Amino acid sequence: MTSESPTGPISLPEASSAILQVKANIARVLIGQDEIVEDILTVLFAGGHVLLEGVPGLGKTLLVRALAKSLNVSSSRVQFTPDLMPSDVLGNSLYDMKSGEFTIKKGPAFTNILLADEINRAPAKTQSALLEVMQEQQITLDGESLKVASPFMVLATQNPLDQEGTYPLPEAELDRFMMKVELDFPSHEAEVELLKLNTQVFSNESSVDNLPSVLSADDIFQ
Known part of the structure; x- marks a missing residue:
């Protein structure tokens, strides 16, 4: 913490x-995963990245959305597929016919929280596109190094069961993750609560979009 912060x-x-408020916020939409939330917040404040492993339907995407909403920071989601190119994640340089110059078009990686959904479904070339930004918080496009927003965190997901059409993560990529978190099915009691929550279609309590923001980017730094 520094006294130079405006707040x-x-x-x-x-x-x-504040951390308890963040946990309570997420628990309003994601029930029965308290330990997972604890692990992710630990990595967030330590300045790292998380690899989430779990079968579909356990709320991985919902967790990331609720986290970003609670922290009042930007977030983006990239669905990794075999035909995904590095430029689809990082951005590229485009030629402007009017000005006669190249302009930088930033990709979804220019955000605070990046959800790399099913990261192991993209080939190593695309996976490796994240190496620089995960380590140095910058992206080099057309020879120009551009800083990404701070804080920056990658939450990548992968399915541990369906391995058809997947590519193993390179060792250099695995090394960038501070923690690997395995999501399991919630308890019977938690599943009952989730069922009740999902039937409240029009309830503000069950909507991620209506979650209040608890921490700002500056608060996270401190």
Whole structure:
């Protein structure tokens, strides 16, 4: 924590209270995954990235959306597929006919929280496109190094069961993740609560879009 922050330093009790609010926020839409949320928040404040492994339907995408909403930061999602190119993730340089110059078109990686959905369905070339930004928080396009927003965190998901049409993650890619988190099915009680929650179609309580923001990017730094 530094006193140079425009909002002033955050005390330990204030930080603890804010983190509890984030957990409570996420628990309003994602039930029965408290340990997973704890792990992801730990990695977030440590400045790392997370590899989420779990079968479809356990709420991986919902978790990322709820986290981004609670933290009042930007987020984006990239569905990794075999035909995905590195430029689809990072961006590229386009020629402007009017000006006669090349302009940079930024990709979805220019965000705070990037959900790389089913990352192992893209070939190693596309997976490796994230190596630079995950390590150095910058992306080089057409010879120009561009800083991404801070904080920056990659949450990548992969299905541990369906391996057809997948590519193993390179060792260099695995090394970029601070933690691998395995999502399992919630308890019977949690599944009952989820069923009740999912039937509240028009309830504000069950909508990610209506979650209040608890922490700002500056708060996360402190």
